[in-house]
Amino acid sequence: MLYNVAQLLKEHVGASRHYEIAGELQNVDEYNPGAVPVDGEVTFIRTPRGILAKGIAHLSLVQPCRRCLELTKADVRFDFEEEYIPSIDIETGAALPITDEDEEELIIDEHHILDLSEVLRQYAVIEASRGALCAVECKGLCPTCGANLNEGPCGCIRENLDPRLAELAKLLGSDQDRETERKNE
Numbered sequence: 001m002l003y004n005v006a007q008l009l010k011e012h013v014g015a016s017r018h019y020e021i022a023g024e025l026q027n028v029d030e031y032n033p034g035a036v037p038v039d040g041e042v043t044f045i046r047t048p049r050g051i052l053a054k055g056i057a058h059l060s061l062v063q064p065c066r067r068c069l070e071l072t073k074a075d076v077r078f079d080f081e082e083e084y085i086p087s088i089d090i091e092t093g094a095a096l097p098i099t100d101e102d103e104e105e106l107i108i109d110e111h112h113i114l115d116l117s118e119v120l121r122q123y124a125v126i127e128a129s130r131g132a133l134c135a136v137e138c139k140g141l142c143p144t145c146g147a148n149l150n151e152g153p154c155g156c157i158r159e160n161l162d163p164r165l166a167e168l169a170k171l172l173g174s175d176q177d178r179e180t181e182r183k184n185e
């Protein structure tokens, strides 16, 4: 995920380059150790201070299903936009001031190399935390006994309630589901 931006740094504000993203992110989070392939595209735009990286990326991440908590593999897509700051003046070779507010992953190194990987990793983690579904029809966990309802009914409703109340509970249950859906959107 390394890009040499020396040439672009010499150009006027607004100049740009477009690249395909094809590579790997390392150790995205606890559920995704090792290498995860990532693809997408990025445009680098010269700004008064540095380079704006703007693009879209896609990867496949293992995540817990937000209803039943089973690990599931889900596609993650996101737009990203961050400004990178050079650490060396491209014309003079002099070191440029870096302040505490400049985040480490957004600094272009002394060889004019811009590294997208940490930014993409952070965006991927945020996107993944919104929660995936193992299946659209995932039944989730029983709120009473915690059983995974995808593996079959746990019997809670049938045993504890009379049939009319069971119907009502089912309706309330599906309302709750929709409520959770909305919160997760």
Ligand SMILES: [Zn+2]
Binding pocket: 065, 066, 067, 068, 069, 070, 133, 134, 135, 138, 139, 140
């Ligand atoms: Zn599930």
Ligand SMILES: [Zn+2]
Binding pocket: 142, 143, 144, 145, 146, 147, 154, 155, 156, 157
């Ligand atoms: Zn149950």
